[in-house]
Amino acid sequence: AQTVTQSQPEMSVQEAETVTLSCTYDTSESNYYLFWYKQPPSRQMILVIRQEAYKQQNATENRFSVNFQKAAKSFSLKISDSQLGDTAMYFCAFMKSPFQGAQKLVFGQGTRLTINP
């Protein structure tokens, strides 16, 4: 079974700083997908970024980027120029490569990120 571990329960940085959230995972699969989701105080889950394991290039979405180290099974999220609206719980998630139908997302425990003014 796959497991996802986020070792930082809470983090806090000043506005405009860069912050990196850590995530490691355990799997025997060779092809899979990794995700970072954001859950703000509204509790709505929002997809931040997605990485395909067979792609060596790290995914980026505006101020959000990942450092994907497949051999080390590490998938960290970097937030540049952090903003107050980035304050949220962040979840790392793993999905096996789907062939058809439902595929389960396995989530880490989450990291609560606070951006201070």
Add this chain to the structure above:
Amino acid sequence: DGGITQSPKYLFRKEGQNVTLSCEQNLNHDAMYWYRQDPGQGLRLIYYSQIVNDFQKGDIAEGYSVSREKKESFPLTVTSAQKNPTAFYLCASSRGSNNYGYTFGSGTRLTVV
């Protein structure tokens, strides 16, 4: 706009009662999921369904039941057998052969009183 609607937003249940949480989607997604969220434990999968009239247990299915009579709807019943039902429940959906993750509803907070 397409999306997932969960209702109600807040739900209170007396001990010993069954209660049903609603989840409806108009995204034409084939697969639907129910997750439970507790503090410090992330999201844990309760049940999932990839087609109508078919569903599978997730990691914590005991004390819960589901049905999938329509593609758009995937209600979750929390039965009296669930010993600790107070939690935040999230419903999600995805396309078949999906590798783009899920679309989530806004959740239901269930409290046992």
